[in-house]
Amino acid sequence: MWATQTIAEFLEKYCGEYFPEAFGPNFQYAIAAIIHAVLLVHAFALSPAVFIWLERKVSGRIQDRLGPTRTGGLFGWLQSLADGIKLVQKEDLCPPAADSLLFRSAPYFVCVASFAAFMVLPFSAGWVAVAADCGLFIILAILSLEVFGIIMAGYSSGSKWSLFGGMREAAQMVSYEIPLAICALVPVIAAGSLNLGEIGGMQRGGIHNWFIFHDPFAFFAFFVYFVVATASCKRAPFDLAEAESELVGGFHTEYSGIRWSFFFMGEYASMFAVCGIASLLFLGGWNTGIPPLDDALYAARNASASGEGSAIVGYLANVLGAFVFVTKASLGVFVQIWLRWTLPRLRIDQVMTTCLKYLVPISCFLFLGATLWPLLLATATQRSSWTPDPLGNRTAAEIRESSQASAKPASPAQASNAPAAKAVIR
């Protein structure tokens, strides 16, 4: 249903003559994997720079200041680069009391866990590094690894402030994972799939098809999810671990220079990741929400995938989809920044109470409600959905379409490369 040309197929088709036969498909898969990794790392090393600049400007405006204005001319847009150069030049300290192996490797854990989440995050129809069937499950699993790096950083610093910061952070992140996962399940019930690409594709054709409007429970689940996601990224008002007044910098008190900045790159990357998940699950993913435009883009993608339409048009449709997706996720990040500079910080016991006594029961209730909603609706109105065009009908139609399309003989490259298809864009 979501078949597009893979990078490996592309290489085979257009660059095949440049590769000596001896290297074989392995070489092409390695090249395809390297292209993906480089794209992801560079795009998401750049995005924290943009978000850090945004954070400075937004916080400045909220506090009635201008924020950075000088570096790079207009709006100080080169400020992040200047910060980065400064951080690279700083001394890389390791305190004598620290366990140096763990101390030095902890920032990489945080960074790698946040960045690895982008492997399964689709940016447009079919634009995903690993189109896994259980993409949402994998992305939640990977994001849950980040906490380990933070615990290691806090514990191995050999400083009591770091230890307290790390403990608070661990308690907070571990407990907020529960409502996060439960809220993420609410749209999964509506979609009947854990594949992020399928979930995004199902919300095509108008804003009323977005899962946030699927049922009242999903509507509330979105807001609960957003609060929980903000907390699990350890953003204010839930940033007790970095309470400057008591704990200096929390778990990263002892860090300096580029290792310190890895924590922040990880933080901004995971902010973008959770907002991306929110936009895929609730806000229609790469769909614009305007019915004629959505249908036109869908038709263009399908036409180019089946080889009937122009490949460039399908590609541009995907570029537009990726732009829409990144815009939605960035808006989410903007709201998180806005919250940080507007709301006062909670106490650590209030943070834990909010999670365990309020958010977990609320999300459980929403989950139960979402499972019962279709039954209620069917009993009361004899319909499975309030929208004019129920999800099930559309999905069934698309599956019929794609099964007719795949009844045509598949390309030999696709059939023989199927076992390694995980490593390439589908």
Add this chain to the structure above:
Amino acid sequence: MNESLMDGQSLLFLIFAAITCLSAVAVVVAQTVVRMAFWLVLSLGSTAALFFLADADFVGAAQLLIYVGGTLVLLVFGVMLTASGPYLKIATSPGETVLGAAIALLFMFVVFSAVNGVEWPAPAVAQSVSADNPAGNTLRPLGLSLLGTRPDLDLPDGDQLSPGYLLPFEIVSVHLLVVLIGAAYLARAKRRTGL
């Protein structure tokens, strides 16, 4: 299956298997508890990578979520909360080392002879992989078989509901519920009655 493709996969398999085994040894050799946890993360994480390599995406993600993200974090968290000094050390006496090594070698011998004793059939996974059903997309059959239907087996019509894993699934869920209630009972705020 392509010959050179197999080579690439087996190369990755060797790398991750080596990481798994070496860090498992490092867990035993390490002295401080948190370093042990660190090596355990590497070992369990590359086990998850082995699952991903075998196209078992769901099991790999479950391995990451449950063992690395859940159990290990709880373990380290427990160490952090209960440690008396900055770095809790566990020193083993030579006798314990010898005993542990003997048991480990015996266990390895048992596993090795068991694995060698089985006549392994050709891998069954390769058959179900096609362009329509790419490798690793095992989630739907898995979920359906937990609900008691096995669409992957070619059953006669009208017999779709017979096998499946509904009963084990329900037993495990009831077991987990009991554990949850027990944990809540043990951790409840104890009221002082009388005295």
